[in-house]
Amino acid sequence: MYILGIETSCDETAASVIKADPKSGRLLVLSNIISSQIEIHKKYGGVVPEVAAREHVLNIVPVVQEALETAKIKAKQLDLLAVTKGPGLITSLITGVETVRSLAFAWEKPIMEINHIEGHIYANFINSSNQIKFPAIILTVSGGHTTLLNMDKNKKIKILGETRDDAAGEAYDKGAKMLGLGYPGGPIISQYVAEYQKTLISKAKKPNEPLNFPRPMLNSDNLDFSFSGLKTSLLYQLKKDPTWKKRIPEYCYEFQQAIIDILISKTLKAAKKYGAKTVMLSGGVSANTELRKQMASTVKKNLKNVNFCVPAKEYTTDNAAMIAAAAFFKLKSKKPSSFSQLRVDSSLQLK
Ligand code: KG4
Numbered sequence: 029m030y031i032l033g034i035e036t037s038c039d040e041t042a043a044s045v046i047k048a049d050p051k052s053g054r055l056l057v058l059s060n061i062i063s064s065q066i067e068i069h070k071k072y073g074g075v076v077p078e079v080a081a082r083e084h085v086l087n088i089v090p091v092v093q094e095a096l097e098t099a100k101i102k103a104k105q106l107d108l109l110a111v112t113k114g115p116g117l118i119t120s121l122i123t124g125v126e127t128v129r130s131l132a133f134a135w136e137k138p139i140m141e142i143n144h145i146e147g148h149i150y151a152n153f154i155n156s157s158n159q160i161k162f163p164a165i166i167l168t169v170s171g172g173h174t175t176l177l178n179m180d181k182n183k184k185i186k187i188l189g190e191t192r193d194d195a196a197g198e199a200y201d202k203g204a205k206m207l208g209l210g211y212p213g214g215p216i217i218s219q220y221v222a223e224y225q226k227t228l229i230s231k232a233k234k235p236n237e238p239l240n241f242p243r244p245m246l247n248s249d250n251l252d253f254s255f256s257g258l259k260t261s262l263l264y265q266l267k268k269d270p271t272w273k274k275r276i277p278e279y280c281y282e283f284q285q286a287i288i289d290i291l292i293s294k295t296l297k298a299a300k301k302y303g304a305k306t307v308m309l310s311g312g313v314s315a316n317t318e319l320r321k322q323m324a325s326t327v328k329k330n331l332k333n334v335n336f337c338v339p340a341k342e343y344t345t346d347n348a349a350m351i352a353a354a355a356f357f358k359l360k361s362k363k364p365s366s367f368s369q370l371r372v373d374s375s376l377q378l379k
């Protein structure tokens with residue numbers, strides 16, 4: 029079967045066609061088109077909802093057209109349309125949802141509405157569905173979410189813990205802003221980290237005044253997270269340090285390591301508590317090379333016979349292939365709906 033996925037929850041207009049085999053559960057991404065607005069929002073230091081909405085309106089039809097053309101699939105061959113229904117920016121979500129309503133009406137196709145977080149989780153199923161054993165512990169880390177989840181063999185998802193304040197991606201974005209590095213913060217900070225690691229290796233260089241970032245809630249007996257204290261700590265250390273502009277790679281390195289330590293420690297705790305057979309990462313922050321590397325080695329070292337999965341990098345940040353993939357796997361437990369039933373729900377939560 030062929031599924032067209034559409035994603036417009038934030039600042040990426042995305043469409044993808046996947047080919048899926050219901051018998052084997054195998055799927056193939058035929059196209060994954062993403063029109064990113066990063067260059068536009070960069071100058072404001074973050075996403076401006078109204079600007080994002082206008083861009084989605086301009087981009088959505090060409091992006092869908094390109095997804096179909098790249099996949100070499102005609103509209104009449106599609107079996108299902110999938111769309112992100114929420115959570116996200118309501119003014120952004122509307123474009124994707126209304127486009128899918130119109131296409132479903134015009135093409136007479138059923139619709140599968142997808143929760144954005146579920147989409148991120150199913151990004152793991154694109155390349156590694158046969159390695160995923162249950163129960164699986166999933167860490168979803170994006171610009172809006174830091175959530176630990178448990179998925180059982182029926183693919184039922186339960187939230188185990190969440191951030192009480194900022195999301196991990198938000199910590200990266202706000203930290204980068206304080207360091208004057210631009211938006212989005214995650215990729216920029218990780219580049220500086222790589223640079224710093226090279227100097228550490230080549231010159232065996234150690235800082236004179238070591239930086240000291242807290243790891244909030246690291247030892248709390250729940251599976252929740254908190255990142256706002258880390259952000260405040262960065263602010264105070266920058267204020268105290270007149271030399272900080274010369275130490276940016278080092279600040280990035282220590283700041284990122286604090287985030288990674290918190291994420292790894294809580295994921296490990298959840299995996300042990302729930303007897304996980306798989307540990308998975310998902311969401312934009314899971315593009316981070318160090319997080320991927322350190323989580324993989326922690327799982328290998330501390331958890332016997334537990335698989336570690338992470339989406340291919342192109343499926344970590346917002347994309348529509350993950351939405352189409354989620355729709356395919358949800359077909360087993362959920363009936364598609366018609367265009368008249370589909371509504372945006374910006375506050376949608378995982379149940
Ligand atoms: O999943 P996503 O594309 O959008 C949301 O659903 O929020 O995630 C975007 C977030 C941003 O906060 C961005 O800074 C972060 O993912 N991010 C990264 C990296 N690439 C993107 N964080 C750390 N390292 C990266 N390489």
Ligand code: ZN
Pocket residue numbers: 144148170171311312345346
């Ligand atoms: Zn996302």
